[in-house]
Amino acid sequence: MFDDQASGYDYQRGSRRKCTFERWHQDNQHVMIPLRSAKGGRAVSAVTKTAANSVAVILGHDLSSIDDGDVTWSDAHANFLSSLSQEEIQDLLTCSRLLVLKPRDHLFRAGDHSKDVYIVAEGCIRLFKVSPTGKETILWFNFPGELFGMAEIWSGSQRQVYAIANEATRVYSIRRQDFIKFLGAHPEAAMKAIGILSARVRALGHTLGGLASDNVETRIARLLMRFAAISSATRCSSGVNDAELCVNVRLRHQDIANLIGASRQTVTTTLLQLRKLGAVRMVDHHIHIVQADHLRCLF
Amino acid sequence: MFDDQASGYDYQRGSRRKCTFERWHQDNQHVMIPLRSAKGGRAVSAVTKTAANSVAVILGHDLSSIDDGDVTWSDAHANFLSSLSQEEIQDLLTCSRLLVLKPRDHLFRAGDHSKDVYIVAEGCIRLFKVSPTGKETILWFNFPGELFGMAEIWSGSQRQVYAIANEATRVYSIRRQDFIKFLGAHPEAAMKAIGILSARVRALGHTLGGLASDNVETRIARLLMRFAAISSATRCSSGVNDAELCVNVRLRHQDIANLIGASRQTVTTTLLQLRKLGAVRMVDHHIHIVQADHLRCLF
DNA sequence: TGTTTATTGTCATCCAGGCGACAAACATGC
DNA sequence: GCATGTTTGTCGCCTGGATGACAATAAACA
Numbered sequence: 213m214f215d216d217q218a219s220g221y222d223y224q225r226g227s228r229r230k231c232t233f234e235r236w237h238q239d240n241q242h243v244m245i246p247l248r249s250a251k252g253g254r255a256v257s258a259v260t261k262t263a264a265n266s267v268a269v270i271l272g273h274d275l276s277s278i279d280d281g282d283v284t285w286s287d288a289h290a291n292f293l294s295s296l297s298q299e300e301i302q303d304l305l306t307c308s309r310l311l312v313l314k315p316r317d318h319l320f321r322a323g324d325h326s327k328d329v330y331i332v333a334e335g336c337i338r339l340f341k342v343s344p345t346g347k348e349t350i351l352w353f354n355f356p357g358e359l360f361g362m363a364e365i366w367s368g369s370q371r372q373v374y375a376i377a378n379e380a381t382r383v384y385s386i387r388r389q390d391f392i393k394f395l396g397a398h399p400e401a402a403m404k405a406i407g408i409l410s411a412r413v414r415a416l417g418h419t420l421g422g423l424a425s426d427n428v429e430t431r432i433a434r435l436l437m438r439f440a441a442i443s444s445a446t447r448c449s450s451g452v453n454d455a456e457l458c459v460n461v462r463l464r465h466q467d468i469a470n471l472i473g474a475s476r477q478t479v480t481t482t483l484l485q486l487r488k489l490g491a492v493r494m495v496d497h498h499i500h501i502v503q504a505d506h507l508r509c510l511f
Numbered sequence: 512m513f514d515d516q517a518s519g520y521d522y523q524r525g526s527r528r529k530c531t532f533e534r535w536h537q538d539n540q541h542v543m544i545p546l547r548s549a550k551g552g553r554a555v556s557a558v559t560k561t562a563a564n565s566v567a568v569i570l571g572h573d574l575s576s577i578d579d580g581d582v583t584w585s586d587a588h589a590n591f592l593s594s595l596s597q598e599e600i601q602d603l604l605t606c607s608r609l610l611v612l613k614p615r616d617h618l619f620r621a622g623d624h625s626k627d628v629y630i631v632a633e634g635c636i637r638l639f640k641v642s643p644t645g646k647e648t649i650l651w652f653n654f655p656g657e658l659f660g661m662a663e664i665w666s667g668s669q670r671q672v673y674a675i676a677n678e679a680t681r682v683y684s685i686r687r688q689d690f691i692k693f694l695g696a697h698p699e700a701a702m703k704a705i706g707i708l709s710a711r712v713r714a715l716g717h718t719l720g721g722l723a724s725d726n727v728e729t730r731i732a733r734l735l736m737r738f739a740a741i742s743s744a745t746r747c748s749s750g751v752n753d754a755e756l757c758v759n760v761r762l763r764h765q766d767i768a769n770l771i772g773a774s775r776q777t778v779t780t781t782l783l784q785l786r787k788l789g790a791v792r793m794v795d796h797h798i799h800i801v802q803a804d805h806l807r808c809l810f
Numbered sequence: 811t812g813t814t815t816a817t818t819g820t821c822a823t824c825c826a827g828g829c830g831a832c833a834a835a836c837a838t839g840c
Numbered sequence: 841g842c843a844t845g846t847t848t849g850t851c852g853c854c855t856g857g858a859t860g861a862c863a864a865t866a867a868a869c870a
Contacts, residue, residue, distance in 0.1 A: 349723045351716050363709040363712040364709070365709070366702075366709040372713055372716065373716065395698075396698050399694075399698065402705070403694070403695075403701075406661075406704060406705055406708060409705060409712060410663070410665040410708060413662040413715065414671055416712065417671065418640075418671070420650065420719055423719065424648045425646040425772070464816085473722065473723030473724070474857075476817095476818090477857085478858075480819060480820085481857095483818095484819075511643065763846090763848090764847075774827070774828050776828080776830095776851095777827055779847095779849060782848095783848095783850095
């Protein structure tokens with residue numbers, strides 16, 4: 213069925229030419245998720261457990277914000293779970309199911325009617341849109357403790373985005389009704405939810421402004437600073453110069469491209485430039501920001 | 512002070528070259544709002560009244576959504592005020608002040624610390640960002656009944672966007688504390704607020720996807736359909752073919768450009784094409800969509 | 811250990827759309 | 841009615857970045 217996807221070099225996830233795009237619709241779904249390999253996107257192969265453990269990991273996740281001109285990003289990735297009280301966490305998680313996802317499993321697709329909100333237990337979920345031409349635009353990543361899927365719950369309608377596991381990931385799944393009930397019972401939590409959505413609005417607005425007025429280099433610089441900020445908690449073990457910022461997220465060039473609305477090639481080239489300038493460097497498969505100032509002055 | 516702004520033709524609001532941009536910083540503000548004329552941007556020349564009347568106008572404002580592929584837009588412009596009960600409206604408006612704005616008055620600027628949320632009573636408020644190079648990106652317009660300014664309230668930080676009156680406008684201003692107290696006291700309303708923020712997230716995500724993957728023509732088409740949908744309530748009086756959709760919002764080409772992240776010239780040209788094709792036409796200073804299908808098939 | 815698939819690096823080509831520069835058409839105030 | 845400011849229409853030039861094509865690694869797998 214997807215036998216053509218594995219062929220050919222320089223396959224850009226989801227950004228094929230229009231002429232071949234029709235193949236994607238062979239499925240009965242609205243739009244096929246562009247899968248990276250034939251066996252890549254298993255359906256939600258979820259193991260359902262009654263959630264109880266592994267909350268500890270999440271709670272330790274604190275975000276010391278790194279100044280990138282404003283505090284947008286640290287807010288946008290506010291750790292919902294750890295901001296709740298013990299009782300609230302109990303209340304919420306008792307009515308949740310724990311889903312276990314393998315890398316590239318999808319949690320939901322655009323067009324789905326799933327009516328759950330999710331909290332990442334561990335791993336990382338990628339939220340993205342797919343344009344009619346098959347181009348993928350990543351809206352954001354969800355890290356442990358983060359709440360997502362909220363936006364679509366309030367419109368009775370279908371999901372508008374895709375959510376897939378970027379790596380081995382576990383998420384708590386909470387049914388719409390339960391979640392609403394929970395918010396009703398815990399006004400504090402409702403306020404926090406509003407706070408998270410607000411941060412999301414600000415973050416998206418920010419991204420939008422950047423996309424509309426900055427060039428690729430600037431957008432990359434912003435993105436790196438942003439990810440450095442949100443991944444600063446999980447410091448990279450390669451204990452190098454602590455002056456350096458570590459972008460401790462697995463990002464392929466294609467991901468960056470999808471994140472900033474550029475082509476993969478341009479990202480490769482630009483990143484290379486930045487490396488030659490000594491602004492960033494690669495430390496086993498992830499980026500370290502050597503001269504934050506250099507990036508910041510591109511803003 | 513702004514004596515140079517009025518000079519020269521083809522002045523693009525806020526998108527001057529970098530070399531002249533420094534002039535904008537003569538003020539002690541972070542970034543000057545690019546004003547359209549020297550006398551344009553008076554400070555909030557607000558007349559404070561105890562809000563009581565003119566709610567009627569707003570409540571009549573109903574949104575029959577026009578299908579543009581999804582229901583995003585009608586949601587995003589959900590009428591917060593009219594969705595509340597009589598008592599809720601009372602509660603909310605008694606602790607509000609009514610601000611009267613002349614066209615181009617600004618309500619707040621990026622960097623401000625104003626801690627209010629607002630509800631449009633009548634008129635229209637434009638929310639936008641200004642990039643370091645002075646380029647303006649419009650996030651959205653707020654129409655009567657709509658709640659805005661919420662996103663920044665939850666971060667203790669400064670406003671990230673500019674809000675100025677697009678025309679003669681009146682807004683209810685509610686202090687942060689009062690608003691939070693209100694939401695606490697009215698869980699229903701809190702849910703509605705969440706719904707609005709959700710819709711905003713969806714709308715921004717949509718715009719982002721479009722900006723990243725569509726060309727200017729498509730983006731314009733989308734925009735027109737969107738505005739036709741949200742302005743369908745206030746039908747244009749020029750009672751022409753009721754088959755036509757009326758974009759009953761005052762939009763200059765520059766506004767459209769700022770809305771979709773394009774240059775004014777390109778917007779002019781593209782719009783002209785669309786007119787030649789018979790897809791849209793001008794009816795005294797605003798756009799009518801003659802062939803909605805034509806626009807929709809550009810998506 | 812060899813084979814297959816994913817990811818990165820490079821290059822030549824091409825074009826959508828940004829930008830400056832005017833002119834004409836409107837608006838608005840005096 | 842004149843003058844000044846604003847918005848729209850048009851052109852030509854020029855570049856950032858998309859696209860396609862491939863080579864070179866690196867990782868996954870069998």
